[in-house]
Amino acid sequence: xxxxxxxxxxxxxxxxxxxxxxxxxxxxxxxxxxxxxxxxxxxxxxxxxxxxxxxxxxxxxxxxxxxxxxxxxxxxxxxxxxxxxxxxxxxxxxxxxxxxxxxxxxxxxxxxxxx
Amino acid sequence: xxxxxxxxxxxxxxxxxxxxxxxxxxxxxxxxxxxxxxxxxxxxxxxxxxxxxxxxxxxxxxxxxxxxxxxxxxxxxxxxxxxxxxxxxxxxxxxxxxxxxxxxxxxxxxxxxxxxxxxxxxxxxxxxx
Ligand code: HEM
Numbered sequence: 001x002x003x004x005x006x007x008x009x010x011x012x013x014x015x016x017x018x019x020x021x022x023x024x025x026x027x028x029x030x031x032x033x034x035x036x037x038x039x040x041x042x043x044x045x046x047x048x049x050x051x052x053x054x055x056x057x058x059x060x061x062x063x064x065x066x067x068x069x070x071x072x073x074x075x076x077x078x079x080x081x082x083x084x085x086x087x088x089x090x091x092x093x094x095x096x097x098x099x100x101x102x103x104x105x106x107x108x109x110x111x112x113x114x115x
Numbered sequence: 116x117x118x119x120x121x122x123x124x125x126x127x128x129x130x131x132x133x134x135x136x137x138x139x140x141x142x143x144x145x146x147x148x149x150x151x152x153x154x155x156x157x158x159x160x161x162x163x164x165x166x167x168x169x170x171x172x173x174x175x176x177x178x179x180x181x182x183x184x185x186x187x188x189x190x191x192x193x194x195x196x197x198x199x200x201x202x203x204x205x206x207x208x209x210x211x212x213x214x215x216x217x218x219x220x221x222x223x224x225x226x227x228x229x230x231x232x233x234x235x236x237x238x239x240x241x242x243x244x
Contacts, residue, residue: 020211023204029202045174048167072154079151104161111165 019074022067029064052115065108069101119123146203149196156193191240217237
């Protein structure tokens, strides 16, 4: 760490920060969601639907999911890097993870903007 | 590290079945396991989210799915995973900020993480079912 020669690589610091920033966003959203859910008079379609189509909740929910998928990407990629050594297999798993999470992102957008 | 510390005879084995983790070690590995569990089951959570918001008919379908005992069990597991990952995650964020880094405090906060996440799981689980 002390005498590190700076060569322009980012040493994973950016991902480390992103994982933490997304964690904070998700934690805050979790509290907001819990409060909204608790103040819902009854769990039925009308109330539930209204909760996610109201003002800030739709965009906040989307941001939550976007953070979740980015957070999961960093976490799962670390996991592949820790446990899967053959380069080809690891690359394959990275690609599958990315495709899955990008797919999920579009899916959540579709769920939320169809309301 | 001092000479004495290096020379002290320590048992050296990487046999997973023999390694006894200290409590914060369990919180840490459970954080990883809960994160992976949530990742693996995201598809189910998204299916439920999709069904619950589509239309009154799909909402009824959602109710039907979550009424299934096996699904209930899986969701209870995921609820615990989220609660543990959430509490342990906040603990890690505080450790990153060098809060609670000394050993006695770190032990206490790991007990707190395990206790709070289990309690929340039981309370919320009981309320939902
Ligand atoms: C309130 C929500 C959350 C918080 C506060 C949070 C916090 C964190 C933190 C701080 C880390 C870094 C741990 C470390 O480097 O040792 C982490 C890792 C991780 N998180 Fe989350 N997280 C949250 C939600 C989620 C969700 C919903 C998932 C599901 C996909 C997830 C999956 C992961 C994974 C797979 C890792 C990597 C685990 C590891 O490397 O051991 N997280 N989380």
